[in-house]
Amino acid sequence: xxxxxxxxxxxxxxxxxxxxxxxxxxxxxxxxxxxxxxxxxxxxxxxxxxxxxxxxxxxxxxxxxxxxxxxxxxxxxxxxxxxxxxxxxxxxxxxxxxxxxxxxxxxxxxxxxxxxxxxxxxxxxxxxxxxxxxxxxxxxxxxxxxxxxxxxxxxxxxxxxxxxxxxxxxxxxxxxxxxxxxxxxxxxx
Numbered sequence: 073x074x075x076x077x078x079x080x081x082x083x084x085x086x087x088x089x090x091x092x093x094x095x096x097x098x099x100x101x102x103x104x105x106x107x108x109x110x111x112x113x114x115x116x117x118x119x120x121x122x123x124x125x126x127x128x129x130x131x132x133x134x135x136x137x138x139x140x141x142x143x144x145x146x147x148x149x150x151x152x153x154x155x156x157x158x159x160x161x162x163x164x165x166x167x168x169x170x171x172x173x174x175x176x177x178x179x180x181x182x183x184x185x186x187x188x189x190x191x192x193x194x195x196x197x198x199x200x201x202x203x204x205x206x207x208x209x210x211x212x213x214x215x216x217x218x219x220x221x222x223x224x225x226x227x228x229x230x231x232x233x234x235x236x237x238x239x240x241x242x243x244x245x246x247x248x249x250x251x252x253x254x255x256x257x258x259x260x261x
Contacts, residue, residue, distance in 0.1 A: 081107070085234035088140035088242065089118065090148055092170070092179045092187075093128035095156060100163050100170045100179035101128060104140070104152025106235040114209050116190065121202040124156040129205070133192035134176035138184035142231040142244050147183075149242070175211045185218040185230040 086106040095101045103125040108118035116137065120126050129135060140148035147166035156162045163170070170179035176189040190207040197203055212225075220226035233242040 081237050084237075085243075085245070086237060088145075088148055088233050088235050090138040090140055090144075090151065090181065090184065091118070091125055092136035092138065092173075092181060093125050094132065094178060095124065095128060096131065099160075100168075100181075101125060101156045102151040102163060102166070102168070102179075102181065104148050106237070108137075111206055115193065116188070116207055116209060118205050118207070119202070120205055122200065123202075126202055129192060132177055134173075134178050134210075135190055135192075135207070136173055136176065136178045136180055136187050137190055138181055138187040139230065140233050140242075141185060142233055144183055145233055145242055148233075173211075173213075180213060185232075186212065186214045186225055188212050 087108060089105045089108050091103045091105055093101050093103075101124055103123055105118055105120070108116060111117040118137075120129070125135075147168060150166060151162060154162055159165070168181045168183050170181050172178075173180045173187075173189045176191055178189065180187050180189075188209050189211040191210055192205050192207045194206040195203045196206065214225045218225055218229045220229075227245070228247055232245045234245055235241075236243050
């Protein structure tokens with residue numbers, strides 16, 4: 073037996089993306105966004121509502137995207153429910169330290185294992201309620217303690233979380249279960 077549901081935003085898993093921008097007074101700002109993903113090999117897309125971050129992106133098309141972890145979950149949720157418009161010391165309350173990104177005019181929050189430096193290429197369906205952005209990945213920064221033996225980022229070490237839109241929660245991603253572009257070949261013959 074199955075149960076039918078009306079259409080919902082239930083694509084799984086949904087990343088917990090922390091978008092870093094600078095406010096007009098050049099203080100760091102961050103926002104939690106779940107509706108984003110890879111657009112192609114070197115571009116990402118994010119659905120933006122009407123936020124302080126959206127206003128920051130209208131002034132400066134450069135930003136960072138970090139991936140929330142089990143360790144950063146509470147503060148990551150906080151930057152998603154509290155607006156910098158109403159809480160000017162929002163970032164101070166998270167305890168996050170930031171440095172200016174090397175390749176874009178945006179903050180890098182040092183507590184995240186991996187951060188992408190990005191630049192908006194295109195805005196789609198712009199309206200007073202927000203827009204979608206397509207952005208090029210300019211650079212990727214990964215803390216060395218999260219690297220695998222081959223020198224590339226090790227996702228299993230990062231304790232990344234995913235947003236559960238069905239029950240409004242966060243779930244820690246697990247361990248490797250297979251090898252992409254390889255394990256399926258066993259069914260080829």
